[in-house]
Every structure is written in structure tokens, then in C-alpha cells.
């Protein structure tokens with residue numbers, strides 16, 4: 336029975352991924368912080384025939400999350416781990432991000448992701464089998480002035496993931512980095528600004544699953560926005576940053 340662990344499964348892309356993989360003969364291990372929303376996603380997945388376990392936990396709790404992953408993996412080895420939980424940071428007025436928000440964003444989006452990924456790397460490389468997906472963002476290539484800590488964390492995740500992929504391949508572990516463009520989710524919903532080529536969370540989940548099946552190094556979408564974001568790194572910074580003007584945004588208050 337394939338065993339799939341998804342962080343940030345209580346909402347948006349994580350919840351859509353859980354629903355995508357939910358089927359008879361699949362075990363899903365779902366985590367998020369909001370117990371009620373997490374259980375609602377779990378119920379839908381159980382209705383589709385999946386065996387579902389949930390755990391409400393904050394990815395910043397390194398000891399607790401590591402212990403839980405080792406315990407879960409000891410019970411049934413994890414085949415696929417999707418490191419997805421994140422917040423978007425930024426400042427509600429569009430002004431400078433506060434220290435508090437920047438640290439919180441880095442703690443969740445980068446350190447929190449490593450808190451999940453690294454124990455999985457140890458376990459999977461030890462047995463020579465497994466797959467990891469790191470959910471980064473097109474902001475990793477095209478840093479957003481209104482979300483510096485978010486962009487920095489996503490770029491670090493991209494670099495860390497691609498470097499690690501090379502090391503893990505001979506050990507039998509596959510690792511992909513996912514860089515989505517705009518996806519309609521509660522996170523996207525707090526952003527007031529232009530969101531070109533926005534797709535649904537269901538569509539994003541299907542594209543991620545397809546990319547993982549093919550063991551893509553980078554799963555980037557939509558293709559045109561990904562090409563622009565990746566290509567923008569090659570032009571002088573003054574031109575790239577001027578081009579980002581249309582992508583300025585403000586946050587609505589968080590839920």
C-alpha cells in the first residue's frame with residue numbers, strides 16, 4: 336500500500352493533493368495546524384476509500400515533528416513525502432515586512448520545511464527507497480518585493496532541493512522541487528493584486544502528481560510564467576525589477 340505524507344494538508348494545494356491521491360489501497364498521513372479543517376479533508380479522503388491518519392502539529396516544532404515522522408515511518412515506511420506547509424508573509428499595507436513576520440515566514444517556510452524533509456532524507460536514504468517533493472514557488476526565481484522573506488525561503492528550498500537531488504539519486508531516493516505560479520487557495524486569497532494565469536488547487540495537484548510520477552527535477556507551472564520567471568534571472572536586475580511592477584500586491588488580514 337503506497338504511503339503518502341502531506342504537510343499543510345488542511346487547506347489549499349495540500350488538501351487538493353490529499354484528495355487527488357485518496358483512493359482504495361492508499362494510506363495518507365495528513366498534517367496541518369487547524370484540526371477541524373484537517374479532519375474535514377481527512378473525511379473526504381476516507382469517503383474515497385483511503386486509509387487516513389491525521390496529526391495536528393506545527394512544522395516549527397523540530398523535535399516533535401522529527402519524532403512523529405520516525406514513529407510513522409517505523410509503522411509503515413513512507414513512500415512519498417510532500418513538504419508543502421507555508422505562510423505567505425508580507426505586510427498588510429504593502430509596506431516593509433516586519434522583523435516578526437519575516438522571522439515567522441523563514442521559520443515556517445524554510446526551517447519548518449527542513450524539519451520535515453531532513454528526517455525523511457535520513458530514513459529513505461537508509462533503506463534506499465522513497466520520494467520527496469518540496470513545494471517552492473516561482474517567487475524562488477522572481478523574488479517578490481512585497482514578500483521578501485517568502486521569496487528568500489522559497490529560493491533556499493529550491494537550491495537545497497536541487498543540490499540534494501544529485502546526492503540522493505544514487506541512494507535510491509527521488510527528490511523534486513515544485514515551483515507553482517498563482518494557485519487559487521486561501522493563501523492566494525489574501526493577496527490583492529494581479530494573479531495572471533491563476534489555476535485551481537485541483538489543477539495544481541494534478542500537475543504536481545504528474546511531475547512526480549515522471550520524477551521531474553523541477554515541476555514548474557504554468558509553463559509560460561515559469562519560462563518568464565526563470566528567464567528573468569538572465570537579464571540585468573534593473574530590467575527584471577522594473578518588469579515586476581505589475582506583480583505588486585497587498586495582503587488582506589490572515590484568517
Ligand SMILES: NC(=O)c1ccc[n+]([C@@H]2O[C@H](COP(=O)([O-])OP(=O)(O)OC[C@H]3O[C@@H](n4cnc5c(N)ncnc54)[C@H](OP(=O)(O)O)[C@@H]3O)[C@@H](O)[C@H]2O)c1
Nearest residue numbers: 343345346347348367368369393394420421472518520522
Ligand atoms: N497559492 C499560491 O498561489 C502558491 C503559489 C506558489 C507556491 N505556493 C506554495 O504552495 C504551498 C501551499 O500553499 P497554499 O496556497 O495551499 O496555502 P494555504 O491554503 O494557506 O495552505 C497552507 C497550509 O500550510 C499549513 N501551515 C502553515 N503554517 C504552518 C505551520 N507553522 N505548521 C504546520 N502547518 C502550517 C496550513 O495549515 P493550517 O491552516 O492548518 O494552519 C495549511 O494547511 C505553500 O508552500 C505555498 O508557498 C502557493
